Amino acid sequence: MGLSELTENSRCDTIKAITTKGEVAMTGFSAYFNGTTVYINGAKKYVVGEILEKILDKRYRELDKLYSECKRYETILRYPEDMREADESEKLFQGAIAFYAKIEQMIANTPPYSSMDIQRDTLRTILNLHNWAFEEDELIDADTEEHYHFYVRIGSNDMEDAELLRDIYKLNDRLKAFATEMRVFIEDILRVKRTFEPFLEKIHSQSRYLDNNETAQVVYDRRDKPYFSARPYERLEPSGVMRLSYEVLWKKKSPELCQYYTFTTLGGYLYIELFKGLELHYLPKKCGYCGKYFLLEAGIFSDYCTREIEGMDGRVCRDMGHRKKYADKIKTNPYWNVYNKAYKQHYARYLKKKMTQAEFAEWADYALELRSKAENGEIEFEEYRVRIRK
Secondary structure, eight states: OOHHHHHHHTHHHHHHHHHHSSOOOTTOEEEEEETTEEEETTTEEEETTHHHHHHHHSOOSOHHHHHHHHHHHHHHOSOOSSHHHHHHHHHHHHHHHHHHHHHHHHHHHSTTGGGSOOOOOOHHHHHHHTGGGBSSSOSBOTTTOOBOOOOBOOOGGGGGOHHHHHHHHHHHHHHHHHHHHHHHHHHHHHHIIIIIHHHHHHHTTTSSOOOHHHHHHHHHHHHHSGGGOSOGGGSSOOOSOEEEEEEEEEETTEEEEEEEEEESSHHHHHHHHHHHHHHHTEEEEEOTTTOOEEEEESSSOOSSOOOBOTTSTTOBHHHHHHHHHHHHHHHHOHHHHHHHHHHHHHHHHHHTTSSOHHHHHHHHHHHHHHHHHHHTTSSOHHHHHHHHTO
16 A cells, blocks of 8 residues: 555544644634624634624735645645655755745734634644654754755655554644645635625625525525535535534623534634624625725614725715715616705705795605605606606
């Protein structure tokens, strides 16, 4: 049996061990859910939907290129099996360290990891734990990050040693599990950008909160299509392994009964957060004015956020957005255009005291009802235009 074949057969057990026998995946964490509140690892407090909102609003560069490289390294990152591979191992490992350092930094800058003290295995630490397989005693200096040479210490004659082979299999399994974890992280970010984002746009397309049946239809329509795709990040599904139990979490000397989840990946958490947000109406939405994401929190639905607009004397997107939306509707909708002109005419009469406040209020209610009937086709447009001006 070849080295690659044995590594492949033991891969599932190795990945399972990484999440259940003491070695914690870099992207694994726990979350306590209590209503609309989430405690990551029992400490950092978030609102449901907040982490997803931050990731949607965050810009990640060259995700497709990173994903392609992740898949390539996942197939080639292993201890060399013959002298030809041994000659290329230095370039392979140095290139992998430089590449995965970028992803490790991405993880550190992505919530919730950005608020966590991550001290878990990286490719550098994995290789240092197995420095017996290389010529140098220490492959990476943790302080200077100096790259040492990766000359393979083990020759072809050593491959008859059963104990040595088991150590090599273990190293290769660790490398495989690490490379898989990094690829899944990039998949999780791609899923947010390529699947969650258009899904949320559909959910918010009617500028109101959908009821359960309407939400179910959007979910059904979304899930019905992507299973024909070979790309996992185009499917509305979680990644990794998650477990649910109920735990009591003490906060400010008071106990809180929480749903306690453990996740091996970011994608598992984001999936749960998305569907809890659908249930609670706590969902990220792109502002129709500034284009940034904000969190709807089950109050009055709005297409615009409350961020202040630079140079606008404290005005926020919500103020300017509603004005812009109204102005656009007047330009493009003839019923609203007629209504706007009539409104200005009657308001001018009120200001000139040709109408009382009560008369103006009565006309305003009548005009809205008339506009609604005209838009629904209950009265002809010309009749609407004449009647609203009276």
